[in-house]
Amino acid sequence: MRVARPPALLPGCLHPCATISLMGVVLTLKGVEKAYGLNGQRVEAVCGIDLEVAAGEFLAIMGPSGCGKSTLLHLMGGMDRPDRGEIWLDELPLHRLPEEQLIRVRRRSIGFVFQFFYLLPTMTVQENVELPLLLAGIQDGGPRVRRLLERVGLAHRLDAFPTTLSGGEMQRAALARALVQRPRLVIADEPTGNLDSENGRRVLALLQSLAEEHGSAVIMATHSNEAAVVASRVLHMKDGLLSP
Amino acid sequence: MKWILLFHRYILRDLWSKPVRTLLTISGVALGMSVVWAVHLSNQRSIGSFTESLELINGQADFQIRGNGLALPEDLLEELSWLWQEGELSAVIEGRIKLPNRLSVPAYGIDLLADAPFRRYVAGDGREILEHLTEADFLGLLSQPNQLLLPEGLARQLGVGSGDRIEVLIGDRQVPFQVGAVVRQTGAAEAFGGNLVFLDIASAQVAFERLGRLDRIDVLLGEGANPEMVRRRLEEQLPETVALWRPQDLTAQSRRMLRAFRFNLGALSYLALIVGVILVYNTLNIAVVRRQSEIAALRTLGAGRWSIAGMFLVEAMGLGLAGAVVGLLLGGVLAQGAELLVGRTVETLYTGIDLVPLERPADWQFAAFVLLLGTVLGGVSGSYPAWRATARAPVEVLREGFLLIPRRKDYRWQTALGSALLPLAALLSLASPVAGLPLGGYLAALLLMASFALLAPLMARLILSVMARWQSRASVEARLALQSVRGGLSRLVVAMVSLMIAVAMLVGVASMVGSFRQTVQTWLDQTLVADLYARAAAAGSNDWTNPMSSQSVQKLASAPGVEAVGRFRGRQISFGGLPVTLAGGEFEVLARYGRLLFYDGRSTPEVAAALIGSRKVIVSEPLALRQQVAAGDRIWLPTPRGSLDFQVEAVYYDYSSDRGVIVMDYGTYQRLFDDPTASSLSIYLRSGQDPETVRQELLARLEGAQIQITANRQLRRQALRIFDQTFQVTYALEVIAILVAVLGITNTLGALILERQGEVALLRFLGADRRQLRRMALFESGLTGLLGIVAGIALGLLLALLLIYVINRQSFGWTLQPELPLLTLAGACSLVFLSTLVAGFYPAVLAATTDPIRSLRAE
Numbered sequence A: 001m002r003v004a005r006p007p008a009l010l011p012g013c014l015h016p017c018a019t020i021s022l023m024g025v026v027l028t029l030k031g032v033e034k035a036y037g038l039n040g041q042r043v044e045a046v047c048g049i050d051l052e053v054a055a056g057e058f059l060a061i062m063g064p065s066g067c068g069k070s071t072l073l074h075l076m077g078g079m080d081r082p083d084r085g086e087i088w089l090d091e092l093p094l095h096r097l098p099e100e101q102l103i104r105v106r107r108r109s110i111g112f113v114f115q116f117f118y119l120l121p122t123m124t125v126q127e128n129v130e131l132p133l134l135l136a137g138i139q140d141g142g143p144r145v146r147r148l149l150e151r152v153g154l155a156h157r158l159d160a161f162p163t164t165l166s167g168g169e170m171q172r173a174a175l176a177r178a179l180v181q182r183p184r185l186v187i188a189d190e191p192t193g194n195l196d197s198e199n200g201r202r203v204l205a206l207l208q209s210l211a212e213e214h215g216s217a218v219i220m221a222t223h224s225n226e227a228a229v230v231a232s233r234v235l236h237m238k239d240g241l242l243s244p
Numbered sequence B: 001m002k003w004i005l006l007f008h009r010y011i012l013r014d015l016w017s018k019p020v021r022t023l024l025t026i027s028g029v030a031l032g033m034s035v036v037w038a039v040h041l042s043n044q045r046s047i048g049s050f051t052e053s054l055e056l057i058n059g060q061a062d063f064q065i066r067g068n069g070l071a072l073p074e075d076l077l078e079e080l081s082w083l084w085q086e087g088e089l090s091a092v093i094e095g096r097i098k099l100p101n102r103l104s105v106p107a108y109g110i111d112l113l114a115d116a117p118f119r120r121y122v123a124g125d126g127r128e129i130l131e132h133l134t135e136a137d138f139l140g141l142l143s144q145p146n147q148l149l150l151p152e153g154l155a156r157q158l159g160v161g162s163g164d165r166i167e168v169l170i171g172d173r174q175v176p177f178q179v180g181a182v183v184r185q186t187g188a189a190e191a192f193g194g195n196l197v198f199l200d201i202a203s204a205q206v207a208f209e210r211l212g213r214l215d216r217i218d219v220l221l222g223e224g225a226n227p228e229m230v231r232r233r234l235e236e237q238l239p240e241t242v243a244l245w246r247p248q249d250l251t252a253q254s255r256r257m258l259r260a261f262r263f264n265l266g267a268l269s270y271l272a273l274i275v276g277v278i279l280v281y282n283t284l285n286i287a288v289v290r291r292q293s294e295i296a297a298l299r300t301l302g303a304g305r306w307s308i309a310g311m312f313l314v315e316a317m318g319l320g321l322a323g324a325v326v327g328l329l330l331g332g333v334l335a336q337g338a339e340l341l342v343g344r345t346v347e348t349l350y351t352g353i354d355l356v357p358l359e360r361p362a363d364w365q366f367a368a369f370v371l372l373l374g375t376v377l378g379g380v381s382g383s384y385p386a387w388r389a390t391a392r393a394p395v396e397v398l399r400e401g402f403l404l405i406p407r408r409k410d411y412r413w414q415t416a417l418g419s420a421l422l423p424l425a426a427l428l429s430l431a432s433p434v435a436g437l438p439l440g441g442y443l444a445a446l447l448l449m450a451s452f453a454l455l456a457p458l459m460a461r462l463i464l465s466v467m468a469r470w471q472s473r474a475s476v477e478a479r480l481a482l483q484s485v486r487g488g489l490s491r492l493v494v495a496m497v498s499l500m501i502a503v504a505m506l507v508g509v510a511s512m513v514g515s516f517r518q519t520v521q522t523w524l525d526q527t528l529v530a531d532l533y534a535r536a537a538a539a540g541s542n543d544w545t546n547p548m549s550s551q552s553v554q555k556l557a558s559a560p561g562v563e564a565v566g567r568f569r570g571r572q573i574s575f576g577g578l579p580v581t582l583a584g585g586e587f588e589v590l591a592r593y594g595r596l597l598f599y600d601g602r603s604t605p606e607v608a609a610a611l612i613g614s615r616k617v618i619v620s621e622p623l624a625l626r627q628q629v630a631a632g633d634r635i636w637l638p639t640p641r642g643s644l645d646f647q648v649e650a651v652y653y654d655y656s657s658d659r660g661v662i663v664m665d666y667g668t669y670q671r672l673f674d675d676p677t678a679s680s681l682s683i684y685l686r687s688g689q690d691p692e693t694v695r696q697e698l699l700a701r702l703e704g705a706q707i708q709i710t711a712n713r714q715l716r717r718q719a720l721r722i723f724d725q726t727f728q729v730t731y732a733l734e735v736i737a738i739l740v741a742v743l744g745i746t747n748t749l750g751a752l753i754l755e756r757q758g759e760v761a762l763l764r765f766l767g768a769d770r771r772q773l774r775r776m777a778l779f780e781s782g783l784t785g786l787l788g789i790v791a792g793i794a795l796g797l798l799l800a801l802l803l804i805y806v807i808n809r810q811s812f813g814w815t816l817q818p819e820l821p822l823l824t825l826a827g828a829c830s831l832v833f834l835s836t837l838v839a840g841f842y843p844a845v846l847a848a849t850t851d852p853i854r855s856l857r858a859e
Helices: A018-025 A069-076 A099-109 A127-137 A142-151 A167-180 A195-215 B002-017 B019-058 B075-079 B082-085 B135-143 B154-156 B188-192 B201-207 B227-237 B247-290 B292-300 B304-350 B364-389 B395-400 B411-428 B439-471 B476-487 B491-526 B550-557 B587-593 B606-611 B621-626 B666-673 B691-701 B712-726 B728-755 B757-765 B770-812 B822-839 B841-848 B852-858
Strands: A027-036 A039-055 A060-061 A086-088 A110-113 A185-189 A217-222 A231-239 A241-243 B061-069 B087-098 B106-112 B146-153 B166-168 B175-182 B198-199 B214-221 B242-245 B532-536 B561-577 B578-587 B616-620 B632-638 B642-652 B661-665 B680-685 B707-711
Touching: A027 A069, A027 A195, A027 A217, A039 A069, A039 A086, A039 A217, A039 A241, A039 B304, A060 B395, A069 A217, A069 B395, A099 A110, A110 A167, A110 B075, A110 B561, A127 A142, A127 A167, A127 B002, A142 A167, A142 A195, A142 B587, A167 A185, A167 A195, A167 B214, A167 B439, A185 A195, A185 B661, A195 A217, A217 B476, A231 B691, B002 B019, B002 B304, B019 B087, B019 B304, B019 B364, B061 B227, B075 B082, B082 B087, B082 B175, B082 B227, B082 B712, B087 B439, B146 B154, B146 B188, B146 B606, B154 B175, B154 B188, B166 B491, B175 B198, B175 B242, B198 B201, B214 B227, B227 B242, B242 B247, B247 B304, B247 B364, B247 B491, B247 B578, B247 B642, B247 B770, B292 B606, B304 B364, B304 B606, B304 B728, B411 B439, B411 B476, B411 B770, B439 B476, B439 B491, B439 B770, B476 B491, B476 B770, B491 B712, B491 B770, B491 B822, B532 B691, B550 B561, B550 B680, B550 B691, B561 B587, B561 B632, B561 B666, B578 B666, B587 B680, B606 B642, B616 B621, B616 B632, B621 B642, B621 B770, B661 B666, B680 B691, B691 B707, B707 B712, B712 B728, B728 B770, B728 B822, B822 B841
Parallel strands: A060 A217, A060 A231, A110 A185, A185 A217, B106 B198, B146 B175, B578 B661, B616 B642
Antiparallel strands: A027 A039, A027 A086, A231 A241, B061 B214, B061 B242, B087 B106, B087 B166, B087 B214, B146 B198, B166 B175, B532 B680, B532 B707, B561 B578, B561 B680, B616 B661, B632 B642
């Protein structure tokens, strides 16, 4: 059976099913499959996944390199379309939304955190965080941005350019950028993969607390057991399949 | 609003953060644009000054009655007396005189009583001279025959004022004149930049020895006159050799005469622009590749694909516009030099009149066109990079993270398309000219360039793979450079293409000019065989109005030491809508002593024998080609005995002018035109005579007759000097195109070094010192330059064939013998190669000053 089942009970958390029933489902995947070509070979990256993620849930997906984690994350984030199956973000069918609408969904409802931060080097920290608001046409987001940067400990680096930041600072800025829209869903792809353990812990703690504050569901792909500990649910991915 | 903000933060800041690259790109476009603007201005001011001067001189006339190369009998005025009821008439004598400052200027004999309605002459005190001519003024101008009206600028140049005496040259005579009045440089006196003189028609008839004859009668119709009726009646009344011209027909004829020159100069001016546009493409392409991951991140955050592409497109258009703005400013400066060169060339080749560039308000319409062109070309060159910016799915880019490996591009479709364009270019080169312009040839040249641009990666790969075979013998830096160029070929190829096009044009044009020069030299060697050449001192270039008197000719012909003289008398006529020279040449002398080269390979005596005493002519090659006249055809020519038909006996090679020449035997000419004068003489000396000694003796023998006698060698030198002078503007345009391409190389290599900072830093960690990195960057620059030069030479040789056999032939009607100026080309290519090495200094400094720790940390 390829359906991923939630673990019976995760330490310190409600039973996921109970969470889902209490807080409502943010993301639903039904029989999602995705394959792509690489150097002339067909790679089955995602092989029929069913999954539900509840609002406020922190889901960690673990697995070795090349197991399909990033592909799955891109599908869940509306960056890519499945070959088969359905992906629902709340009531929105991401798998069949036209590109323009998907763009709008990404602007409003999904935040991204990347392993390589991807801050735009020509923009200051404040401007980078402000970027999703700008793209969504929100003009007066300044106070919100500053509050968020204060929360992530970057209030003193508002006007700094990314090249002058440390790795931890860059990822905290990226975190603020992902959450500035109070998104329904935060997709984090190896957010600590490029950080030392100290900074990694700090970033995860921030991700967890900010997501909780904003009521956002977090789906994080990671190699790190240490990172997975903060998650409310952990799933393992291997050969395109998820398992508890 | 949000896009303006995003454009500012994402695009503009990136441009500002790389000021050298931004400046190089803008400079490239600016140089290209400045050339277009400068050539336009110089065309407008120099060539425009000629056509506008004609309009000023033609004044308000509705018609001009002109003999086609023949004077009009004065009696015609009486015969046309009915015209006074329809409007005004004014007779004019046209000539050229040489002033004491050696300036050859047009001189107009006007009817002081009748000219006021046609042209304005304003005195120094601002009054209209002819309208307010007092009786005393009039009598003054009339009673003293040799009175000149001088424009104030010219009077200043000569240092004379009203009442002063000056000696001018007319034909082979020195004629004393008095300055009757100095007029303001406005109205008719504004023509030719004020370099002209006016005199009373009676004085002009005496001075130019045209008693009882007129050159033209201007007609200004009064209110209520029916122009169509007047025209019909005039056409019925006038003999067939007298033509009725509207003033605009005359200026149109001049424009037609200069059209090919203007067109070719204009086409050449766009060359640097093409190279500049490739530079914009290059800059954007590099930026897009460098920023792939940023673009992917932006798209992930919700920026639409077309919005991002739009920002890059606007960036390209902005760069084009900025380049155009700077180009307009720079072009204004370049135009000063270009005007001089263009004016001199047009004077030498066509008008024979010193063209003073017109001072005129800026042509805002063309300036706006330049700005629009810059913006549109920027957009066109940026459209592919803009599309490419978002062509890769963000997930694909994000999956690769920072390890974006430049893909080894598959150039199959480019190679196929490039190969397909070659036969298409060959087909286009066979097309006939359109309205006398070699459009097919130019299109073929563009297709050739496009084809080579598409084939450039293949050529580069071939050259590099050959080089790679010997890399084991090369230094470490050279090997690293070779590997880097091979790896980064997809990005370097654009810089290579821009240099290739610039070098190709250099090779093509230099080969064409070299072939032309060699052909002219051979032609001069074979046909310029007389020992001395003589012409009236007053005669300017392309000036048939100042012949030598028959007495002077007689004196020269009968001098001891002179074996024979060959007379040549030319006059300008209109033939097939273009001004051409109708001439009489002494074929008996030519057959015995001289030589012409004929299309059909016949000898001069053979053709001369057919011409002497017959109604046959020979025509020059430019006339034959441009007006489709061939041996055996019959053509109608104006003579005092009416329009007569002549048979074309042969076509001869002539590189002295592209205006076209029709030559009959001098005996026939004499019989028909009853004109004993000669425009020039070829003087053949008895054997053993020293040309210089005879020249001095001849000058002494002339007793005051003003004749220039030039020795053969001196004339050849003059001819080649004029030839070189006419191509100066071409070379100037070439140099600018090369400069733009070199900027492109600096730009590209600088960007690539910045992009590869991590790699450079790693080399530092692995033990490479600064000197090695510097040398590596220089090797890369040299290698890119070498690829561009090799491909450019190959393309240039094909362009040379197009220029020689199609473009030049269709534009000017000259057959050139192909000749590769190897030394010039080797020198020019070495200079270009050196400049690409210089272009490598900036990237070399960048490479050497890379901080390895910071760079690796940034990676």
